[in-house]
Amino acid sequence: MFIHLENLCFTYSLNMPFETEVLRGINLKIKEGEFVGLIGHTGCGKTTLIQHLNGLITPTSGNVFIDGQNINIRGVNMKRIRQKVGLVFQYPENQLFEESIYSEIAFGPKKLDLSDEEIDIRVRDALKTVDLDFDTYAERSPFSLSGGEMRRVALASILSIRPKALVLDEPTANLDPQSRNNILTEIKEIHKKHGTTVILISHNMEKIAEMVDRLLVMHKGQIIMDDSPRNIFEKKYKELIKVGLGLPQVTKCMHQLKSKGMDVFTGVLTVKDARNEILRVCKNKKMARIVR
Amino acid sequence: MKVLRNISFGQYIPHDSLVHNLDPRVKILSCITVIICLFFVDNFWGYLILGFLILLSIIFSKVHLKFVFRGLRPILFIILFTLIIHLFMTKGEVIFELGFLKITYEGLIKGLFISCRLFILILTTSLLTLTTSPISLTDGTEKLLSAFRFIGIPAHEIAMMMTIALRFIPTLLEETEKIMKAQISRGADFESGNIINRTKSLIPILIPLFVNAFRRADDLAIAMEAKCYRGGQGRTHFRKLQIKRNDVLIFTFIISTTVITSFIF
Numbered sequence: 152m153f154i155h156l157e158n159l160c161f162t163y164s165l166n167m168p169f170e171t172e173v174l175r176g177i178n179l180k181i182k183e184g185e186f187v188g189l190i191g192h193t194g195c196g197k198t199t200l201i202q203h204l205n206g207l208i209t210p211t212s213g214n215v216f217i218d219g220q221n222i223n224i225r226g227v228n229m230k231r232i233r234q235k236v237g238l239v240f241q242y243p244e245n246q247l248f249e250e251s252i253y254s255e256i257a258f259g260p261k262k263l264d265l266s267d268e269e270i271d272i273r274v275r276d277a278l279k280t281v282d283l284d285f286d287t288y289a290e291r292s293p294f295s296l297s298g299g300e301m302r303r304v305a306l307a308s309i310l311s312i313r314p315k316a317l318v319l320d321e322p323t324a325n326l327d328p329q330s331r332n333n334i335l336t337e338i339k340e341i342h343k344k345h346g347t348t349v350i351l352i353s354h355n356m357e358k359i360a361e362m363v364d365r366l367l368v369m370h371k372g373q374i375i376m377d378d379s380p381r382n383i384f385e386k387k388y389k390e391l392i393k394v395g396l397g398l399p400q401v402t403k404c405m406h407q408l409k410s411k412g413m414d415v416f417t418g419v420l421t422v423k424d425a426r427n428e429i430l431r432v433c434k435n436k437k438m439a440r441i442v443r
Numbered sequence: 444m445k446v447l448r449n450i451s452f453g454q455y456i457p458h459d460s461l462v463h464n465l466d467p468r469v470k471i472l473s474c475i476t477v478i479i480c481l482f483f484v485d486n487f488w489g490y491l492i493l494g495f496l497i498l499l500s501i502i503f504s505k506v507h508l509k510f511v512f513r514g515l516r517p518i519l520f521i522i523l524f525t526l527i528i529h530l531f532m533t534k535g536e537v538i539f540e541l542g543f544l545k546i547t548y549e550g551l552i553k554g555l556f557i558s559c560r561l562f563i564l565i566l567t568t569s570l571l572t573l574t575t576s577p578i579s580l581t582d583g584t585e586k587l588l589s590a591f592r593f594i595g596i597p598a599h600e601i602a603m604m605m606t607i608a609l610r611f612i613p614t615l616l617e618e619t620e621k622i623m624k625a626q627i628s629r630g631a632d633f634e635s636g637n638i639i640n641r642t643k644s645l646i647p648i649l650i651p652l653f654v655n656a657f658r659r660a661d662d663l664a665i666a667m668e669a670k671c672y673r674g675g676q677g678r679t680h681f682r683k684l685q686i687k688r689n690d691v692l693i694f695t696f697i698i699s700t701t702v703i704t705s706f707i708f
Contacts, residue, residue, distance in 0.1 A: 207624045230630065238628040245618075246625040248650035258647070262630030294654070308629060 152216070153316060153348055154181040154204060154236075159213035161199055173199045175372040177213070183315070184346045188359040188380065191369030192395035197352050198241070200369070201318045204350075205229075205236040218315070234263060237314030241321050243305030247293040252278075252304050255293050259312040270311075277307035281337055299330030306334065310341065316348035317341065323355065331355075335362065356399040360384060360420040370394040385418030401425045454514070455576050462504035462574045466690045467583030473697045474571045480701040481560050489708030490559045496700060497566050504574045514569040515562075522558050529554030577609040579682070586684060599675025607663070615656065622651050 159177040164170050173196045181187055191197050202208040203215050206222045206229050215222050222232050240246070249255040256277050260270045278285050281303040293304050306322065319338065323331040335358055342349045353359045359366065360380045368376035368383065368391065375394065376383055383391065384402045391398065398406070405417045405425060415432050419425045457463075462470075477493060484490060501511055533550030540546075572580070585602035592598055623633070626647045633644050 202624065205628060207627060230632070233628055233630060238625075240621065240625045240628070243625065245655055246622055246629070246647070246651050248647050248654075259630045262632065312630060 152180050153183040153185075153218055154179070154350075155214075155216035156180075156203070157214040157216070159200075159203060159215065160211050161196075161203070161208065162211045165211060173372055174203075174210075177372075177374055179367070179374060179377075181316075181348060181350070183348055184342075186342050186349045186362065186364045187351070188363035188366045189350060189352045189369065190354070190356070190359060190366065190396060195369045196372045197369055198320055201238065201320060201350065201352065204316075204318055205233045205238050207238070230262075234312055235314055236316045236318060237309040237312055239306055239309050239317070239319045239322060241324060243309075243322075244298065244301035247301060247305060247308075250292060251290050252283075252293050252296075253289040255304060256308045256311045259308055263312065273311045273313065277311040280310055280341060281307045282333065283307070299326050299333070302326060302330065302334065303337070306337070313345075314347070316350065318350045320352045321354065322351070323353065323358075331358075338362075356384075356397055357401075360399045360402070368394070368396070381418040381420060384420065385416075388417075454573065456506055456510060456573050457576070458505050458574070460503060460505040460574070461689070461693075462500055462570075464689070465574075465693060466684055466686055467575050467579040468587055468684065469686075469690045469694045470571055470575055471580075471583050471587060473694060474567050476698055476701045477567050478564060480705045481563055483705035484708045485556070486708035487559075489704050490556075490563065492700070492704050492708075493563055494559075496697070497563060497570065500570055501566075504570065506570070506573050510573065511566065511569065514573070515565055518561070518565050522561050525561065526554040526558045529557060577606065579684075581606045581609070582680065582682070582684060597675075599678070603675070611656075611659075614659075615652070618655060619648060619652055622648050 156177050156179040159174055159179075160172075161174040162170060162172045177200060189197055189201075199208065203210055204217070206215070206227075209223055217232055217235055220227065220232070222229070247255055249258060253274055256274045257270050260273050265273070274289075275285050278288065283300065283303060288300075288304075293301060296304065302322070309317070317338070322334055322338065326334065338349060338351065339362060341347050351359065351363065363380060366376070366378060366380040366383050367374050376387055376390070378387075384398055388398050388402070388406060397403070399420060401419055401422050401424075402417065405415050405419050405428070408415050408429070409417055413429075413432060415428050419428050477496070480489075481493060484493065501508065530546050530550045531544055533547050533553055535547035535549030537545050538548050538551070575583075581602045584605060585598050588596055588598035588601060627633070631644060631647055633641065636644070
């Protein structure tokens with residue numbers, strides 16, 4: 152078990168007048184190499200939850216184990232934990248500060264006391280992963296980039312640490328469709344190539360349905376569903392709507408077809424599958440008519 | 444990071460109480476008179492009366508004592524520091540000696556005096572901000588300052604600057620926390636190393652913070668212009684400040700108490 156959360160509870164401003172309970176008994180196990188999606192309505196505690204994964208927040212009660220190591224006991228080398236779990240915050244472009252993109256991406260590896268050659272290799276590798284050309288970009292200022300490019304540099308600055316698990320908090324928020332697809336493709340690529348464990352928070356149901364193997368749904372500080380996206384969107388869509396979440400457009404369409412009397416399979420996540428499914432049902436109908 | 448969350452000095456706690464409902468002008472002027480009075484008084488009895496006055500206001504404000512004293516905590520160090528400096532640095536009749544350290548009677552008195560003064564000073568001002576919302580505080584300031592407009596004090600502009608500054612304190616704190624966490628995730632270390640290294644480690648926080656603050660200021664300016672903001676001239680207020688009977692009574696009481704106190708003691 153790479154990530155193991157045990158009865159995790161967290162309360163903001165404990166024993167203060169503005170006390171708020173954010174996480175209420177989270178139990179979660181994530182294996183190495185899994186690709187997990189995390190969805191939930193705004194304010195349900197997603198961001199708070201992921202900040203526990205590299206020890207930015209200490210739980211009020213409960214335990215966090217990373218790679219078998221309880222990270223909230225004394226004497227744990229937090230740097231090592233943060234090297235294992237790379238956290239990409241929402242709007243990560245707001246954390247850029249260096250003079251050049253090269254030093255921006257080299258910031259993390261430098262803190263790991265690596266040799267200059269190794270740092271260079273990692274910077275080139277990270278830039279390549281996020282599809283930015285080394286020669287054109289390395290010496291430019293990160294502040295001269297477009298929003299999508301800045302986001303990719305920020306992502307690269309985490310990738311250069313080479314974490315075993317990558318946790319991303321809405322990596323595509325506020326991006327244009329093309330940049331969004333680029334970033335998601337890159338994440339998928341990283342997962343495939345290095346076997347990196349990925350936890351992805353997103354509000355984009357289409358993309359998340361398509362990408363992840365396992366979907367977690369959070370509501371009011373608890374994980375209320377933990378299943379494959381297909382099962383959740385097929386069988387539990389009513390609960391999903393009840394907690395303020397939506398379905399991918401195609402799945403919604405299939406559910407509506409079904410409610411109108413067309414006998415389609417509703418656990419469909421992509422347009423292509425939907426097309427095949429509708430054709431299949433239509434063909435059956437045709438056959439039925441012919442038989443009759 | 445916890446430090447950032449626990450700043451309660453200057454925080455407003457909404458409540459429905461006698462002190463909360465006072466006109467902000469009355470509160471500001473009372474604070475100023477109490478503070479001026481503090482510097483006239485050179486007698487413990489005077490401090491006792493002023494302290495009693497403040498205690499009374501705290502009780503009437505219904506703000507929990509815990510909150511009032513939490514705001515004092517960061518200043519406690521400064522008070523202790525001045526007390527110690529005065530204890531050892533004043534010449535006079537020695538009452539305690541340890542090696543080269545000498546505590547004098549005069550030092551003790553003077554130190555206690557200054558501590559009392561600082562203590563009441565902070566208590567008064569923090570009670571003002573605890574019981575007055577930033578908006579009415581700036582409204583009050585604007586009204587009071589506009590009395591000095593004839594010597595060229597831009598009352599409205601000062602008040603607007605105050606409003607904006609106060610409005611953005613929590614935002615910037617939140618943002619600092621976020622950036623700090625992001626940089627820690629990238630391997631930054633703010634806690635170990637010598638002073639030079641620690642100062643250097645602030646760069647990854649300060650640069651993004653400034654960049655964002657400037658961007659935000661730009662956006663705010665554009666948003667204000669888009670809403671036709673053209674400065675203070677002819678601008679009306681949503682809430683008109685009005686002096687009520689309570690305001691007059693309490694103001695008279697505080698002014699007379701402080702004036703009498705500073706004359707007697």
